[in-house]
Amino acid sequence: MLILLRSLLLRVWLVLVTAVIGTLAFVTLARRDWALALGKFWCRTVLFGARIFCGVDHRIENPQNMPTSGALIAAKHQSFWETMALTLILPKPCFILKKELLMIPMFGWWLKACGFIPIDRKSGINAMRSIIERAQKETADGYQVLIFPEGTRMQPGTTGTYHPGVAGIYARLGLPCHPVAHNSGLYWKQPGLIRHPGTITVSFLPPVPTGLSRKGFMAEIQEVIERHSLELSGFDAPADEEDDDDEILPTPAPAKRPSREKPDRVRH
Numbered sequence: 001m002l003i004l005l006r007s008l009l010l011r012v013w014l015v016l017v018t019a020v021i022g023t024l025a026f027v028t029l030a031r032r033d034w035a036l037a038l039g040k041f042w043c044r045t046v047l048f049g050a051r052i053f054c055g056v057d058h059r060i061e062n063p064q065n066m067p068t069s070g071a072l073i074a075a076k077h078q079s080f081w082e083t084m085a086l087t088l089i090l091p092k093p094c095f096i097l098k099k100e101l102l103m104i105p106m107f108g109w110w111l112k113a114c115g116f117i118p119i120d121r122k123s124g125i126n127a128m129r130s131i132i133e134r135a136q137k138e139t140a141d142g143y144q145v146l147i148f149p150e151g152t153r154m155q156p157g158t159t160g161t162y163h164p165g166v167a168g169i170y171a172r173l174g175l176p177c178h179p180v181a182h183n184s185g186l187y188w189k190q191p192g193l194i195r196h197p198g199t200i201t202v203s204f205l206p207p208v209p210t211g212l213s214r215k216g217f218m219a220e221i222q223e224v225i226e227r228h229s230l231e232l233s234g235f236d237a238p239a240d241e242e243d244d245d246d247e248i249l250p251t252p253a254p255a256k257r258p259s260r261e262k263p264d265r266v267r268h
Contacts, residue, residue: 003054003195003196003197006053006054006195007053007054007195008193009053010049010053010054010193011193017045017046018042021038021041021045025038025106025109025110028110028113029109029110029113030113031113032113032115035110035114036092036093036114036115039087039110039114040088043085043087043088044088046084047084050081050188050195054196054197055198056081056187056188056196056197056198056200057199057200058085058199058200058201058202059199059200059201059202060089060202060203060204061201061203061204062203062205064204065204065206065207066089066090066204067090067144067178067207069142070138070139070140070141070142070143070144070145070175071139071144071145071175071176072139072144072145072147072166072169072175072176072177072178073090073144073145073146073147073177073178073180074146074147074148074178074180074225075146075148075179075180075181075182076148076150076154076180076181076226077148077150077152077153077154078153078154078155078156078183078185078188078190078229079153079184079185079190081184081188081200082182082184082202083095085202086146086180086202090146092143092144093143093144093146094114094115094116094117094143094144094145094146095111095116095117095146095147096116096131096135096146096147097111097116097117097118098118099118099120099121101118102118115138117134117135117145119131119165128165128168131165131169132169132172132173135169135172135173136172136173139175144178147165147166149162149163149166149222149225150162150163151163153190154185156185156186156233156235157230157233157235159222162218162221164214164218166218166221167218168214170208170210170212170217171214171217174210175210176207176208177208177221178204178208179205179208179221180202180203180204180225181202181203181205181224181225181227181232182200182202182203182229182232183200183201183232183233184200184202185233186198186200186234187200203228203232205228208220208224
């Protein structure tokens with residue numbers, strides 16, 4: 001009951017913060033740096049509320065692997081939390097997202113003002129060409145282009161289909177790909193409003209070097225993200241299989257109970 005009450009307080013905080021900060025959105029739509037700065041402020045304020053009301057904090061593991069200039073990032077997707085956290089943590093984030101999100105009043109306008117890259121899944125190869133061109137421009141301008149290869153949120157301990165679009169972007173950019181693993185789904189439950197107290201770990205893994213084949217890259221990026229996400233979530237990572245490097249689909253063991261220890265403070 002207490003967790004539900006604290007989660008409801010966070011929801012009220014989210015609505016109030018969005019209403020107040022949203023009044024400034026029209027002013028920031030004129031410039032990309034203004035819009036991104038406002039977005040970071042909103043994310044910081046919401047995550048502050050999550051820490052105060054629900055005891056949800058976070059820590060960054062291996063920050064030395066976090067890119068600070070133009071880069072391609074592939075991240076695990078379990079909740080809305082990592083979208084906010086990575087917006088705040090990365091210097092110049094540029095998300096690849098569903099085109100439909102741009103249609104949301106105010107929120108969609110802000111996403112467009114931030115220069116995020118929309119994907120129209122119905123356009124096929126033409127959409128991929130457009131995304132690659134935008135990714136090339138954004139990384140050249142120093143932005144960290146971020147994609148969720150599974151394309152949708154997954155429950156902790158589960159793996160979705162890793163779509164090959166990330167391999168196409170990787171091949172054309174000629175840049176290493178920075179994998180990101182985390183365990184946000186243990187604490188920021190979705191769907192639903194329940195937020196469990198604890199410390200979310202965001203791990204920046206060593207970059208995958210350039211020059212890999214499409215098949216080799218897809219196997220590598222999925223293996224490292226899934227293995228570390230499983231470990232962070234308290235699941236047993238799958239054993240290596242030497243005779244099958246085409247597809248790596250981990251089968252999770254029963255989850256350990258998330259820690260209820262009071263989280264360490266991490267601020268940005």
